[in-house]
Amino acid sequence: xxxxDYYEVLGINKGASAAEIKKGxxxxxxxxxxxxxxxxxxxxxxxxxxxxxxxxxxxxNKKARYDxxxxxxxxxGGGGFGGGGMNMDDIFSQFGDIFGGGGFGGGxxGFGGGGxxxxxxxxxxxxxxKLTLEEIANGIEKKVKVxxxxxxxxxxxKTCSTCNGSGQVTRIANTILGRMQxxxxxxxxxxxxxxxxxxxxxxxxxxxxxxxxxxxxxxxxGVVDGMQLKVSGKGNEAPGNGISGDLIVVIEEEAHNKLQxxxxxxxxxxxxxxxxxxxxxSKEIDTVTGKVRIKVEAGVQSGKILRLRGKGIPSINGYGxxxxxxHVNVWTPKTLxxxxxxxxxxxxxxxxxxxxxxxxxxxxxxxxxxMFS
Numbered sequence: 001x002x003x004x005d006y007y008e009v010l011g012i013n014k015g016a017s018a019a020e021i022k023k024g025x026x027x028x029x030x031x032x033x034x035x036x037x038x039x040x041x042x043x044x045x046x047x048x049x050x051x052x053x054x055x056x057x058x059x060x061n062k063k064a065r066y067d068x069x070x071x072x073x074x075x076x077g078g079g080g081f082g083g084g085g086m087n088m089d090d091i092f093s094q095f096g097d098i099f100g101g102g103g104f105g106g107g108x109x110g111f112g113g114g115g116x117x118x119x120x121x122x123x124x125x126x127x128x129x130k131l132t133l134e135e136i137a138n139g140i141e142k143k144v145k146v147x148x149x150x151x152x153x154x155x156x157x158k159t160c161s162t163c164n165g166s167g168q169v170t171r172i173a174n175t176i177l178g179r180m181q182x183x184x185x186x187x188x189x190x191x192x193x194x195x196x197x198x199x200x201x202x203x204x205x206x207x208x209x210x211x212x213x214x215x216x217x218x219x220x221x222g223v224v225d226g227m228q229l230k231v232s233g234k235g236n237e238a239p240g241n242g243i244s245g246d247l248i249v250v251i252e253e254e255a256h257n258k259l260q261x262x263x264x265x266x267x268x269x270x271x272x273x274x275x276x277x278x279x280x281x282s283k284e285i286d287t288v289t290g291k292v293r294i295k296v297e298a299g300v301q302s303g304k305i306l307r308l309r310g311k312g313i314p315s316i317n318g319y320g321x322x323x324x325x326x327h328v329n330v331w332t333p334k335t336l337x338x339x340x341x342x343x344x345x346x347x348x349x350x351x352x353x354x355x356x357x358x359x360x361x362x363x364x365x366x367x368x369x370x371m372f373s
Contacts, residue, residue, distance in 0.1 A: 003071045006053035025054035069316045120192040122238035122245035129249055133256045137288035137313050139221035143214055149236035150211045152203035157240045160189035167193040194240035206239040217249055222316035225253035258286050264313045264322025277330040287311050287324055302330035
C-alpha cells in the first residue's frame with residue numbers, strides 16, 4: 001500500500017511552520033494513542049504513521065529532502081522509520097517530550113508524566129559511501145564495516161535509586177500561580193533508569209566497548225551527491241535497556257571519466273574526424289548500462305546534440321529516467337601534409353564547402369536553452 005503524504009497524515013498544509021507541525025502531530029497522537037484505543041490495530045497503525053510523519057517533518061534536513069524527493073528519499077534505509085519499523089517504545093522515547101510534563105494528565109504510559117520509563121538513545125554514527133555513476137543508475141546494496149559502541153558482555157545494570165527506574169525526576173515548586181510540577185531527566189542515570197552494577201575491565205564508564213560490524217546498506221537508484229540515508233539502529237548502542245542510535249550514510253558521487261551528470265541527464269562528448277563528419281559514420285559510446293553504437297549522419301555539424309532518451313539516471317522520485325545527450329565535436333586537424341593542404345586549398349572556393357546554415361541548425365544559445373528546457 002502506498003504511503004500517505006506526511007502533511008496529509010498530520011492534517012497540515014505543506015507550508016506549515018514548525019509550531020504547526022508540532023501541533024498537528026500532538027493532535028493526531030492524542031487521537032490515536034494506544035491508551036485511548038486499546039486493542040485497536042488501526043489506531044495503533046495511525047499512531048505510528050503520525051510519529052513517522054513528525055520524525056521527518058520536524059527535522060529541517062529531512063523535511064527538505066521529503067519536499068524535493070517524496071517518500072522515495074527515505075526508502076531502503078534512506079531515513080524516517082523505514083515503513084513503520086519503530087516500536088511503541090521507540091516512539092515514546094523520541095517524541096514523548098513533545099507533550100511536556102503531565103501533558104496527558106498522567107494517564108498515558110510512555111509520555112510526559114505518565115510514569116513510563118524513558119529509553120535513552122545511543123549516539124548516531126556518520127559514514128561516507130562512494131558510488132560510481134553506474135552504481136547510482138542501477139541502485140546497489142553496499143556492505144561496509146562499521147566500528148560502533150556495543151554493550152560489553154558481562155555488563156549488568158541495576159535500577160537507579162534516585163529516579164526508581166523511571167529515568168526522570170519530578171520536582172514541585174510553589175509559584176504565584178500555585179504549585180507547578182516539572183520533570184527532567186535524572187542526573188544520576190542520565191535518563192536511562194539504570195546504572196551499572198558490574199562491568200568488565202575493557203568497558204567504558206557506561207558499560208560499552210567498541211566492536212566492528214558489517215552493515216548492509218540498500219541504496220536506491222538515482223541518489224545524488226551529498227544525500228543522506230539512514231540505517232536505523234546501526235549507530236552506537238545505549239547503556240542498559242536503551243535503543244541504538246542510527247547510522248547516517250552520506251552519498252559521495254565519484255567522477256566518471258567520460259560522462260558528466262546534470263540532474264537526471266548525462267552528457268557525453270563525442271569527437272569525430274572531418275572525413276567522418278562529411279561521409280557519416282557509426283560510433284560506440286559509453287552509457288551507465290554498457291556500451292551502445294550510434295549513427296552519425298553524413299554532413300553532421302560540430303555542436304550537434306544527439307539525444308538518447310532513457311539512457312540517463314533514474315529519477316529518485318520514480319518519474320522515469322533522464323536522457324543521455326551526445327555532443328558531437330568535429331575534430332579539425334592542426335597539421336596537413338602537402339597533398340592534403342593542396343586539396344583543401346582547392347576547395348576554398350568550392351560551394352560545397354561554403355557555410356550554409358539552415359533553420360534547423362540552432363545557434364549556441366538556442367542549444368543551451370534546449371538543454372535546460
